Amino acid sequence: MTRVIASRPPATSVLKQAWSALLIIIVQVIPIAVLVSGTNSTDWLLFAVIYPIQCIGVGVSMHRYFAHRCFKTSRGFQFVLALMASSVFGDPVRFAGKHRLHHRYSDSVNDTHTPLKGFWSCWFGSLLDNGYTDEELVEVARDLKKYPEMMLLHRFWLVPGLLLCVVAFLIGGVSGVAIGVLLGSALLMNQASMVNYFCHKYGKRRFDTADRSTNNALVAILSYGEGWHNNHHQYPTTAKAGFYWWEIDMYYWVIYLFAKLGLVWDVRLPPQEMVNKAFVTGN
Numbered sequence: 001m002t003r004v005i006a007s008r009p010p011a012t013s014v015l016k017q018a019w020s021a022l023l024i025i026i027v028q029v030i031p032i033a034v035l036v037s038g039t040n041s042t043d044w045l046l047f048a049v050i051y052p053i054q055c056i057g058v059g060v061s062m063h064r065y066f067a068h069r070c071f072k073t074s075r076g077f078q079f080v081l082a083l084m085a086s087s088v089f090g091d092p093v094r095f096a097g098k099h100r101l102h103h104r105y106s107d108s109v110n111d112t113h114t115p116l117k118g119f120w121s122c123w124f125g126s127l128l129d130n131g132y133t134d135e136e137l138v139e140v141a142r143d144l145k146k147y148p149e150m151m152l153l154h155r156f157w158l159v160p161g162l163l164l165c166v167v168a169f170l171i172g173g174v175s176g177v178a179i180g181v182l183l184g185s186a187l188l189m190n191q192a193s194m195v196n197y198f199c200h201k202y203g204k205r206r207f208d209t210a211d212r213s214t215n216n217a218l219v220a221i222l223s224y225g226e227g228w229h230n231n232h233h234q235y236p237t238t239a240k241a242g243f244y245w246w247e248i249d250m251y252y253w254v255i256y257l258f259a260k261l262g263l264v265w266d267v268r269l270p271p272q273e274m275v276n277k278a279f280v281t282g283n
Contacts, residue, residue: 012128012129012130012133017129020127020128023089024124024127024128024189026182027182027185027189028189030177030182031178031179031182031183031186034174034175034178035179035183038175039175042172042176043175043176043178043179043180044179046168046171046172046179046180046181047179047180047183050087050168050180050181050184051183051184051187053084054087054188055184055188056251056254057081057083057084057085057087057088058085058088058188058191059223059224059225059226060084060255061081061082061085061092062085062095062096063095063099063226063251064239064251064255065078065081066082066085066092066093066141067096067099067100068099068236068237069143069237070237070238070239070255070268071239071255071258071259071264071265071267071268072265073258073263073264074263075147077263078147078150079150079153082149082150086159086160086161087160087161087164088161088185088188088189089157089161091153091154091157092144092150092153092154093138093144093145093150093151093153094134094141096141097132097136097137097138097139097140098112098126098130098132098137099112100140100141101130101137101140102114103233103236106200106209106210106211106212106213107200107211107212107213110131112126112130112131112132113126113130113193113196114200115196115197115201116200119197122196122197123193138154161185165177165181165182168180168181191222192226194219194222194223195219195223195227195229198219198227199214199215199219199226199227199230200212200213200214200229201214202214202216203215203216203217203219203227203229203230204216204230205230206230206231206234207230207233209230209234211233213230213232213233214229215227215228215230215231215247216229220241220242220248220249224249224250224251225241225242225247225248225251225252226241226251228241228242228247228249229241231247235270235271235274237268238270239252239255239268239269240252240269240270243270243275244275255267
């Protein structure tokens with residue numbers, strides 16, 4: 001897969017881009033409208049229950065497990081993690097392929113999302129068309145193709161999220177869906193885009209990686225640890241993005257808890273000698 005994607009025709013049809021744009025608008029606009037018009041305690045109870053699941057679905061499930069295989073787990077819990085990802089209308093297979101290509105071609109013309117292509121492309125544009133066909137993304141994540149349940153979820157990736165919306169509607173009505181499901185999805189969508197954009201433009205570079213990745217403490221706080229992005233690009237297969245105690249990484253805390261509960265194992269950590277060396281040299 002060496003063709004320059006900028007010179008290729010759009011990899012996603014206009015119809016699919018339109019559907020993706022509509023979904024993004026719904027997820028972003030409806031929560032704002034409900035927040036303005038007024039919410040109730042049931043809405044926020046739904047949010048308190050669902051949002052942590054959605055966070056795990058993005059940071060632990062899609063990113064650190066499916067994209068980078070930072071730990072091992074059972075086939076059953078793997079599917080639970082996949083369903084958590086689906087709570088934000090995510091597709092773990094497609095995300096894994098897209099994100100692996102981001103690391104392979106980071107901050108080059110073939111990157112799936114880089115600020116070098118502009119703010120819009122990095123923030124929302126790559127969600128409409130990242131330059132690669134679905135077949136290409138699945139091939140990059142071919143280790144997941146052997147699981148029929150994962151490919152079924154890949155095919156019907158919208159269904160679990162829509163079912164969650166139905167449950168939220170039955171409990172809290174339209175505002176229950178808006179705050180309980182869509183608000184968390186909107187926050188996490190923007191958190192991910194925030195990392196993709198700001199952590200390749202602003203911050204400190206502990207490691208001299210081949211890309212422009214940076215560590216950004218503010219972004220790390222707002223994204224529960226994902227902002228230690230230069231660390232991550234130096235050692236993408238480690239479960240821990242924050243290498244030192246002051247680098248807060250809440251997603252790693254979740255993985256640590258899962259390991260203590262026996263749900264995951266063989267959790268990969270950054271080489272201790274590298275961490276010690278970077279600390280001694282002041283990096």
